[in-house]
Amino acid sequence: xxxxxxxxxxxxxxxxxxxxxxxxxxxxxxxxxxxxxxxxxxxxxxxxxxxxxxxxxxxxxxxxxxxxxxxxxxxxxxxxxxxxxxxxxxxxxxxxxxxxxxxxxxxxxxxxxxxxxxxxxxxxxxxxxxxxxxxxxxxxxxxxxx
Numbered sequence: 001x002x003x004x005x006x007x008x009x010x011x012x013x014x015x016x017x018x019x020x021x022x023x024x025x026x027x028x029x030x031x032x033x034x035x036x037x038x039x040x041x042x043x044x045x046x047x048x049x050x051x052x053x054x055x056x057x058x059x060x061x062x063x064x065x066x067x068x069x070x071x072x073x074x075x076x077x078x079x080x081x082x083x084x085x086x087x088x089x090x091x092x093x094x095x096x097x098x099x100x101x102x103x104x105x106x107x108x109x110x111x112x113x114x115x116x117x118x119x120x121x122x123x124x125x126x127x128x129x130x131x132x133x134x135x136x137x138x139x140x141x142x143x144x145x146x
Contacts, residue, residue: 001063001075005055007082012092019076023096026073028103031094032111038086044125046133048081048090055079055119062113066095069109070102077110079120109146116143 002019004010012033020029036046063075076094084090093110097103122133 001067003056003060003063003076004078005050005052005059006078006080009080010078010089010092012089015076015078015092016094019074019094019096023074025098026096026103027098028100029094029096030100030103030107031092032107033089034091034111036084036086036088036090042126043086044127046084046086046090047123047125047130048084049121049123050081050119058117058119059114062110062117066106066109070095070097070106072097072102072106075106075110077114079114079118081120112139112142112146115139 012031016029016031019031020026023029036043059077059079063077066072067075072095074094074096076092079091080089091114093107093114095103095106095110097106116135116139124131124133
């Protein structure tokens with residue numbers, strides 16, 4: 001299991017290749033990469049803040065739950081912080097399991113958690129200044145299914 005909260009960019013393809021090579025016993029690998037959205041083409045940048053240590057502990061706890069609940073062979077979460085431009089990869093989740101249903105379910109569980117509960121604070125910068133990104137009801141609804 002690997003967790004990285006980092007400022008530097010990452011290559012989703014290289015991360016997928018490395019993850020798959022070490023997923024011994026897996027019959028399925030599921031990956032998801034989230035990108036910084038630029039709705040309307042007005043985003044100058046997104047700034048993501050977190051508390052080092054607290055953020056990693058919170059994500060590690062939910063990863064442990066996913067591994068146990070779906071009998072995962074392995075799991076990976078990468079989440080960036082700092083200043084990101086539109087279109088840049090912001091996060092990645094990868095899960096490996098003996099069967100695809102578990103790999104897909106665990107990946108969705110981790111993504112829903114990261115979107116709604118992981119301790120990150122996001123601010124969008126645009127022509128009218130900075131706006132904090134508020135939680136969305138749809139994200140809470142998605143998390144409630146777990």
